[in-house]
Amino acid sequence: MLTVHAIHLLHEAAFGTLATQSSVLAGYPYATVVPYVTDHAHQPVICISALAEHTKNLLADTRMSLSVLQPDATDVQAASRLTIVGDAERFEPATALRDRYLRYEPGAERLLALDFAFFRLKPLKVRFIAGVGRMGWVEQADLDAVPTLPAQEEADLVSRMSRLVPESVRVLGIDPLGVDVEINGRRHRHRLAGTAPIDEAIQAATHAITAITAARQ
Incomplete structure (x- = not known):
């Protein structure tokens, strides 16, 4: 059930905190808030500027994490939250995925004419926390087994x-x-x-x- 709850939270939230490996201060994490949209396989997709520090970091080192908090949470300790640990992959989305992204983030359409590019965040593991004392790791194989729609x-x-x-x-x-x-x-x-x-x-x-x-x- 952890897997299903994690997938629902990924869809419910509109943004998360993306942490990358700093290319300026070696060995230090660099975190920033980014909007994201899940693709047809429930993987987060971000659209980010070439000028952004996190973009430069990902191009130098694909390792990242994305932390997501239950929307409208008033008690963070009791709220559902997750952290994806994995790699970012730059890609050019097919028309159907581009259309899906813009349904969730219509304001991004004007950015696509600029220097913004798409990255897919590919999980290796997901740490899901449902509240105090309720937590666990979700493995990549469990995520891959979640049903999808073409x-x-x-x-x-x-x-x-x-x-x-x-x-x-x-x-x-x-x-x-x-x-x-x-x-x-x-x-x-x-x-x-x-x-x-x-x-x-x-x-x-x-x-x-x-x-x-x-x-x-």
């Missing part, structure tokens, strides 16, 4: 669901474990049971999200 299938489902939900809802992304939406400017993840066929799960999620939206108005 990019085109996700795009089709997002398009279909977007036509069914209220106008105040933006459908950001869909995966076998949950649906990410933005309701009146606030991100929300609707968790799926994972046992029902994806079409049935999406239909149930649509009804639930519509009800949540109505209750908030």
Whole structure:
């Protein structure tokens, strides 16, 4: 269950603290806050400037960690949080992933005309903490076993669901474990049971999200 909880937290959060190996002060970590979006395999993707210190660090040494805290947490010790330990890989995203990134981070579109580049953060291990005394390591093999949706299938489902939900809802992304939406400017993840066929799960999620939206108005 740690693996599933970690995946949900990665989708629920919009940013994390990225730590890299400093290229100015050898041996010292350099940490900064960055927005990220999970790809179709639940791996964080960041879009960062060539001028940024963390970009220079990653180009010199791919080792990194990304720490994520439960959104809106008021008690950090009791909140869910995780740290990914792994390597960053610079890459050029396919159209479907680029579109997915911009659904979550529409403000990034203007940056793509500048010197910004995409990096995928590839986990070796994830340390997940669910609260005081509840913690453990998630192995890479466990992360690789998490179900995913092909990019085109996700795009089709997002398009279909977007036509069914209220106008105040933006459908950001869909995966076998949950649906990410933005309701009146606030991100929300609707968790799926994972046992029902994806079409049935999406239909149930649509009804639930519509009800949540109505209750908030």
